[in-house]
Amino acid sequence: MKQVLHIFGKDMxxxxxxxxxxxxxxxxxxxxxxxxxLPENNTGVGMLGVHNSQFRILANALLILMPVTWxxxxxxxxxxxSMVGDKQFWLTRPYDWPKxxxxxxxxxxxxx
Amino acid sequence: MASAIYTEHxxxxxxxxxxxxxxxxxxxxxxxxxxxxxxxxxxxxLIKVLMNILRPTGGQAVVLGMNSExxxxxxFRQIGYISENQEMLDWATVGRMLDxxxxxxxxxxxxxxxxxxxxxxxxxxxxxxxLSRGMxxxxxxxxxxxxxxxxMVLDEPLSGLDPFVRDELVESLRDHASETTVFLSSHxxxxxxxxxxxxxxLEQGRMLFSEEMASLLGRFRAVTVGMITGIPGEMPAEWxxxxxxxxxxxxxxxxxxxxxxEAEVRARLPWATEISFEPMPLRSIFLxxxxxxxxxxxxxxxxxxx
Numbered sequence: 001m002k003q004v005l006h007i008f009g010k011d012m013x014x015x016x017x018x019x020x021x022x023x024x025x026x027x028x029x030x031x032x033x034x035x036x037x038l039p040e041n042n043t044g045v046g047m048l049g050v051h052n053s054q055f056r057i058l059a060n061a062l063l064i065l066m067p068v069t070w071x072x073x074x075x076x077x078x079x080x081x082s083m084v085g086d087k088q089f090w091l092t093r094p095y096d097w098p099k100x101x102x103x104x105x106x107x108x109x110x111x112x
Numbered sequence: 113m114a115s116a117i118y119t120e121h122x123x124x125x126x127x128x129x130x131x132x133x134x135x136x137x138x139x140x141x142x143x144x145x146x147x148x149x150x151x152x153x154x155x156x157x158l159i160k161v162l163m164n165i166l167r168p169t170g171g172q173a174v175v176l177g178m179n180s181e182x183x184x185x186x187x188f189r190q191i192g193y194i195s196e197n198q199e200m201l202d203w204a205t206v207g208r209m210l211d212x213x214x215x216x217x218x219x220x221x222x223x224x225x226x227x228x229x230x231x232x233x234x235x236x237x238x239x240x241x242x243l244s245r246g247m248x249x250x251x252x253x254x255x256x257x258x259x260x261x262x263x264m265v266l267d268e269p270l271s272g273l274d275p276f277v278r279d280e281l282v283e284s285l286r287d288h289a290s291e292t293t294v295f296l297s298s299h300x301x302x303x304x305x306x307x308x309x310x311x312x313x314l315e316q317g318r319m320l321f322s323e324e325m326a327s328l329l330g331r332f333r334a335v336t337v338g339m340i341t342g343i344p345g346e347m348p349a350e351w352x353x354x355x356x357x358x359x360x361x362x363x364x365x366x367x368x369x370x371x372x373x374e375a376e377v378r379a380r381l382p383w384a385t386e387i388s389f390e391p392m393p394l395r396s397i398f399l400x401x402x403x404x405x406x407x408x409x410x411x412x413x414x415x416x417x418x
Contacts, residue, residue: 092193
């Protein structure tokens with residue numbers, strides 16, 4: 001378990017800007033999405049003086065953007081110890097394969 | 113002396129191309145074994161097979177008593193591997209890289225790490241991707257030496273480095289040679305000659321010889337025969353690269369045995385007025401063998417074409 005957390009911690013440190021962007025998009029989505037629950041003819045002024053119709057466009061964009069950022073983040077984390085190729089540093093280090101896999105799965109689970 | 117690394121009939125094919133053919137070598141524990149050979153000779157392939165990065169297609173390689181195909185995970189706690197082509201944690205600083213690797217090795221020696229960092233003058237806070245090639249290689253050395261591995265495997269660690277960095281790395285290898293078996297491939301023959309105890313010569317995937325450095329340097333001689341009136345027709349197999357110009361006949365003797373060989377040469381060349389046997393540095397031996405190999409290959413190609 002120690003090695004799983006060690007690799008996980010390394011990925012968290014390495015990808016903190018991507019994690020931060022992903023969290024920001026998720027937070028923005030959580031804040032804006034309820035606009036879509038309003039009736040479509042509600043075109044009044046909402047948060048920050050922006051029209052609800054504009055928020056609808058943004059909410060729909062975030063709906064797509066959010067899973068895309070997750071997938072990019074997960075793909076980058078997996079590729080940091082790529083399974084394919086013969087130049088990866090971890091191939092000749094005392095990495096335990098199942099633990100490496102577990103750390104990546106843990107990251108995936110945490111992302112969702 | 114027990115072998116830290118050995119191979120038996122090791123072969124590796126890439127499709128129809130044979131990268132290694134029937135390679136036998138033995139690296140005694142505590143030795144510094146230099147693997148030399150031209151570009152494409154199969155040095156990197158051999159090292160990758162030893163490190164279980166590639167699987168052999170025939171024969172076997174044994175590292176620290178383990179079949180190379182069983183080298184995974186914790187087995188690498190005793191093995192250090194450095195390659196000019198290996199990816200590194202480029203995003204990390206030198207300090208963070210060492211912090212990351214340290215917990216993987218129970219034998220990690222912090223005082224040795226500090227000593228190496230000081231010796232190499234490595235900036236702990238600089239990212240690896242911002243380091244020069246020489247500095248990156250030094251960082252790789254620290255991360256592979258600090259846990260005092262029983263075996264260090266190095267693939268072209270000195271190529272492309274400036275002489276100052278090369279000296280530093282060689283010095284560091286020398287310092288640790290007493291406790292670590294070192295297996296390295298290199299083109300830097302002058303450097304290797306100064307510290308390797310054993311040498312293996314790989315040519316087109318075949319091991320031409322694998323022996324102690326002292327024995328190799330002892331058995332090769334550049335022979336110059338002066339003022340001759342003729343050239344011997346049939347020459348022994350151990351005489352090669354023979355050439356004659358301006359009354360001087362030159363060749364390489366690959367099985368020099370002192371007085372015995374000198375008497376043999378005199379007997380075969382009775383018209384010689386002057387014969388000299390000069391010791392050869394490793395570089396000259398390498399070049400002579402490579403030249404002989406090219407001649408053999410050319411003859412083979414001509415034979416095939418005919």
